[in-house]
Amino acid sequence: MSKKQLIMDTALELFAKQGFEATSVQEITSHCGISKGAFYLVFKSKDELILALIDHFMRQITSDIDHIVRNTKEEELLYQFFYTIYKYFYKHSDFAKVLFKEQSQTFNKALILKMQYYDKLLTNSILSMIDRLFGEAVKEIKYDLMYCVKGLINTYAQLFVFFVIPLDLNVLAQSLVEKTSLLAKHMTVPFISEDLVDLIRLCQPLNEEVTKEQIITVVDSKIAEMEESLEKESLVLLKEELLEPKFPPAVVVGLLENIRKHPHCKWVAYLLRRYFD
Numbered sequence: 697m698s699k700k701q702l703i704m705d706t707a708l709e710l711f712a713k714q715g716f717e718a719t720s721v722q723e724i725t726s727h728c729g730i731s732k733g734a735f736y737l738v739f740k741s742k743d744e745l746i747l748a749l750i751d752h753f754m755r756q757i758t759s760d761i762d763h764i765v766r767n768t769k770e771e772e773l774l775y776q777f778f779y780t781i782y783k784y785f786y787k788h789s790d791f792a793k794v795l796f797k798e799q800s801q802t803f804n805k806a807l808i809l810k811m812q813y814y815d816k817l818l819t820n821s822i823l824s825m826i827d828r829l830f831g832e833a834v835k836e837i838k839y840d841l842m843y844c845v846k847g848l849i850n851t852y853a854q855l856f857v858f859f860v861i862p863l864d865l866n867v868l869a870q871s872l873v874e875k876t877s878l879l880a881k882h883m884t885v886p887f888i889s890e891d892l893v894d895l896i897r898l899c900q901p902l903n904e905e906v907t908k909e910q911i912i913t914v915v916d917s918k919i920a921e922m923e924e925s926l927e928k929e930s931l932v933l934l935k936e937e938l939l940e941p942k943f944p945p946a947v948v949v950g951l952l953e954n955i956r957k958h959p960h961c962k963w964v965a966y967l968l969r970r971y972f973d
Contacts, residue, residue, distance in 0.1 A: 700738050702728050704752065707745055712790035716746055747810055753791055754814040757784045759966035761818065763956060765825045773829060774876055779869035781849060785856040786865065793857045822846065830880050837880075839888035844879050848872055911967050912938055918964050927961060930954035934968055948972055 706727045710719045721742050725735050739745040760780055768776045785792050795811075822842045826834060834841055852872065855863060915935045922928040930951045937943050943951075952969055955961040 699730065699734065702730075703735060703738055703745065704749055708749060708791055708794075711746075711749075711794045715794065716742075743806065747806060749791065750795070750807070750810050750814075753784075753788060753795075754810075755963035755966070757781065758814060758817050758821075759956075759962040760784075761821050762966055762969070765821045765828070770829060773825060774873040775869050777825060778849075778872045779865055782852070782856070782863075782865050782868055785853050786863070789856045792853065819846070826880075834880050834883075837883045837886045839890070839893055840883060840886055841876075841880055843888060844883075845876055848875060906967055906970075908938060908971065911964075911971055914964050914967060918961060922960075927955045927958045931961070931964070938968075938971070945972075 703724060707719070707724050710723060710727065719742075721732060721735055724742075724745075725732050728735075739748065757780075761777065764776050764780055765773070819842060822845050823838065826838050826841055826845075830838070830841075852868065855861070912935060915931055915938070919928060919931050919935070922931070933943070934948070934951050934955070937948060937951075952965055952972075956965040
């Protein structure tokens with residue numbers, strides 16, 4: 697295990713027990729068996745560590761949800777969407793617990809902006825899913841439906857955060873598919889208009905759009921840390937495509953699929969897919 701991963705795993709355990717504010721760098725390093733100097737060679741501050749944990753968690757789920765929304769058959773899409781989200785909550789319930797608590801109490805601007813950024817990406821995926829599944833039939837109420845889906849996600853996620861009880865993810869996903877379908881079919885009074893959505897966006901400007909140069913930096917970092925493999929070779933070819941496009945779309949799709957399932961390449965696959973689209 698790398699020193700960075702050791703620090704992140706140990707910090708996550710302590711944060712889940714005590715919260716962000718109550719956990720000091722000294723406590724983290726003591727539990728890791730390393731010096732504070734070694735910590736600061738990896739992370740500049742505790743805040744940087746917290747943001748790295750959020751990025752690690754949210755990038756995994758964001759990239760997987762994006763893939764599901766784009767590639768799952770329509771008859772399975774809603775189920776896979778809800779099941780995947782709650783599988784992550786179940787697997788990372790300790791971290792989810794910290795996020796729920798800290799978001800309700802924090803005044804940390806960087807943390808708020810980070811969560812708003814990932815919320816924006818999830819919103820886009822939900823809207824894309826709604827368009828695929830229901831199309832023109834929900835044109836007038838699609839933004840209301842999007843907020844309802846987000847509300848269902850947040851409400852039922854509390855079962856994983858506040859209660860240590862066995863939960864059947866299959867039944868939960870099926871139940872939410874039914875609820876969402878009923879809302880889409882029977883909701884008739886829209887409240888959220890496109891104008892209101894635009895106003896909300898103006899009130900919460902998010903400037904985390906990733907540039908081509910930033911993507912290249914991420915790709916270079918992944919190439920440097922990976923051993924020789926099909927995934928590494930695919931990343932090298934994708935970087936060449938970024939610098940000088942030459943491959944047909946089918947080849948690019950294949951290269952992206954080569955790296956998407958690698959546990960450390962999901963986010964870079966997501967960024968590259970968005971860029972090439």
